[in-house]
Amino acid sequence: MKHLDDGALRRAIDEPGDLGAQEREHAQTCAVCRERAGEILENARFAASRLSGEVRSEALPALQRVQERLDAPAQAVTFYRPLAACAVAAAFVLALFFTPLGGYARSLLTVFEPQQFQPIDITQSDLRDLRLLPHADDIGTIRTLRKPQRTYYAAIDGAQKHLGFTVLRPTVLPAHFGTVHSFSTMTPGDAAFTFSAKKARAFEARSRKALPPMPAVLDGTSMRVETGYVFNAHYEGSGPQKRAFFEVIEAQAPRVTSSGAPAGVLENYVLSLPNISPQLANQIRALRDIRTTVPVPVRVDKQSARRVQVQGVQGLAVGDNTGLGAGVLWQKNGIVYAVAGPLSMNDILAVADGLR
Amino acid sequence: MVAASSFAGPALSSFERLFLEEYARVVAIAYRITADRDEAEDVAQEVFVQCARRRMTERAGTPAWLYRAAAHAALNAIRSRRRRSERELRAFRLTQSVGPAPANAQDPQRILEAESDRAAVRRVLRRIPARDAQILALRYAGLSYNEIAQSLSVAAQQIGTRLARAERAFRKEIQREAS
Numbered sequence: 123m124k125h126l127d128d129g130a131l132r133r134a135i136d137e138p139g140d141l142g143a144q145e146r147e148h149a150q151t152c153a154v155c156r157e158r159a160g161e162i163l164e165n166a167r168f169a170a171s172r173l174s175g176e177v178r179s180e181a182l183p184a185l186q187r188v189q190e191r192l193d194a195p196a197q198a199v200t201f202y203r204p205l206a207a208c209a210v211a212a213a214f215v216l217a218l219f220f221t222p223l224g225g226y227a228r229s230l231l232t233v234f235e236p237q238q239f240q241p242i243d244i245t246q247s248d249l250r251d252l253r254l255l256p257h258a259d260d261i262g263t264i265r266t267l268r269k270p271q272r273t274y275y276a277a278i279d280g281a282q283k284h285l286g287f288t289v290l291r292p293t294v295l296p297a298h299f300g301t302v303h304s305f306s307t308m309t310p311g312d313a314a315f316t317f318s319a320k321k322a323r324a325f326e327a328r329s330r331k332a333l334p335p336m337p338a339v340l341d342g343t344s345m346r347v348e349t350g351y352v353f354n355a356h357y358e359g360s361g362p363q364k365r366a367f368f369e370v371i372e373a374q375a376p377r378v379t380s381s382g383a384p385a386g387v388l389e390n391y392v393l394s395l396p397n398i399s400p401q402l403a404n405q406i407r408a409l410r411d412i413r414t415t416v417p418v419p420v421r422v423d424k425q426s427a428r429r430v431q432v433q434g435v436q437g438l439a440v441g442d443n444t445g446l447g448a449g450v451l452w453q454k455n456g457i458v459y460a461v462a463g464p465l466s467m468n469d470i471l472a473v474a475d476g477l478r
Numbered sequence: 479m480v481a482a483s484s485f486a487g488p489a490l491s492s493f494e495r496l497f498l499e500e501y502a503r504v505v506a507i508a509y510r511i512t513a514d515r516d517e518a519e520d521v522a523q524e525v526f527v528q529c530a531r532r533r534m535t536e537r538a539g540t541p542a543w544l545y546r547a548a549a550h551a552a553l554n555a556i557r558s559r560r561r562r563s564e565r566e567l568r569a570f571r572l573t574q575s576v577g578p579a580p581a582n583a584q585d586p587q588r589i590l591e592a593e594s595d596r597a598a599v600r601r602v603l604r605r606i607p608a609r610d611a612q613i614l615a616l617r618y619a620g621l622s623y624n625e626i627a628q629s630l631s632v633a634a635q636q637i638g639t640r641l642a643r644a645e646r647a648f649r650k651e652i653q654r655e656a657s
Binding site: 127128129130131132133136137140162164165166168169170172173174177178179181182184185187188191192274276304356358 | 494497498501502505506509510515518519522523526527530531532533595599614615618622623635636637638639640641642643644645646648649652
């Protein structure tokens with residue numbers, strides 16, 4: 123009989139019942155096979171000594187944490203963390219953080235609605251510093267008035283029935299895309315943020331970080347953020363594009379209203395917070411019309427941005443310098459659109475222009 | 479058309495069932511590679527989040543996908559400098575902590591040796607081919623040959639050969655570390 127191969131000898135250690143009677147007998151009687159089996163057994167024992175061991179885990183609290191993450195709308199975009207998708211997410215974060223305040227600073231009770239996107243250069247040092255900004259909870263109180271609910275669908279038609287606007291559907295897909303996709307919708311949300319000088323002072327005492335003095339008129343000012351319906355389509359590649367994907371996001375433009383403080387106070391306060399560099403603050407102050415312009419952070423060392431025509435309007439395309447990730451943002455008829463993913467800029471723009 | 483899946487509807491219970499049935503095993507697979515329970519749980523939770531977002535909860539091959547994804551994500555995790563740095567910082571804090579030892583404290587020398595062994599395993603798993611590291615994680619987390627074959631999308635007859643090769647490479651690299 124032929125000698126047993128390594129696979130059969132290895133399997134004989136773990137699942138000896140799977141060997142036939144003849145093979146079992148051969149393994150026990152053949153000196154060559156016994157010697158090789160001995161080596162394989164030694165290797166297996168060695169690996170077991172380093173890789174075995176129990177690990178305790180508690181499923182219920184872990185399930186709760188996972189469900190909280192699935193319910194968190196902000197993470198829907200950032201989950202895969204491609205550079206372009208990060209830029210999209212960061213644009214919304216910055217828009218919510220700065221623009222309402224800046225918009226308010228220029229006109230009381232201004233309704234903010236994004237209509238255009240403008241790149242602002244951001245460095246790694248800026249990003250590091252921005253992470254050290256006080257949390258909103260440190261300088262005020264956030265109240266969620268209506269929490270957005272996310273729902274998944276098998277087809278776009280299913281999602282469309284639960285949206286307050288007509289979605290555009292991709293008619294152009296990159297090669298090897300089309301069979302794997304998922305769709306989701308987010309219902310409108312509503313939140314209010316109220317500035318608090320008392321909380322800011324408590325933060326200073328607790329953290330030993332100095333904040334700019336909160337003007338008396340700002341103390342108690344409320345800002346309300348209302349988001350509309352959001353549609354998200356996720357497409358995955360197959361075959362040679364197995365690891366690739368892209369996202370299409372279509373969202374009713376958020377509305378932000380604020381009241382309480384005189385013009386200029388809000389913007390000056392926020393932009394003078396520690397950890398916002400003068401260069402970054404100046405770029406935001408220099409935006410053409412902050413009531414309608416979303417500042418899109420672009421990593422100067424890793425990304426580049428350019429204006430593009432998409433769907434007949436001007437949009438902003440952001441690509442990483444390796445050519446492996448890209449995103450494009452535009453606004454049309456009150457809907458903000460984004461297409462992003464680890465694909466070439468040409469592929470992303472083709473998908474964006476092909477939305478119908 | 480009715481929503482195919484909603485976290486507020488019936489799909490939630492199927493996801494919960496899947497999670498409760500498979501979580502421990504997914505953690506165990508990730509732990510073989512990370513050698514760090516917290517990090518293994520992070521990896522496992524990330525894998526389940528991906529699973530839910532891809533609406534894979536009710537597909538027949540989902541457990542096999544979870545196992546493969548756990549091994550893959552754990553390998554990515556140990557290859558990530560940031561996570562490695564954080565873990566090493568925690569280890570550093572552990573070894574640098576001062577003050578009277580509690581009554582049930584372990585021998586510091588043994589703690590250091592154990593951490594050193596775990597670090598060596600992580601280094602070797604980063605270095606050997608990913609297919610070898612994956613099969614070791616799956617096998618030593620307790621998967622049968624058939625389950626491993628389904629996870630890796632290969633014939634069950636190939637598992638013994640691949641496992642033997644992976645164990646040989648693993649032992650050789652660990653011994654090289656020690657020499």
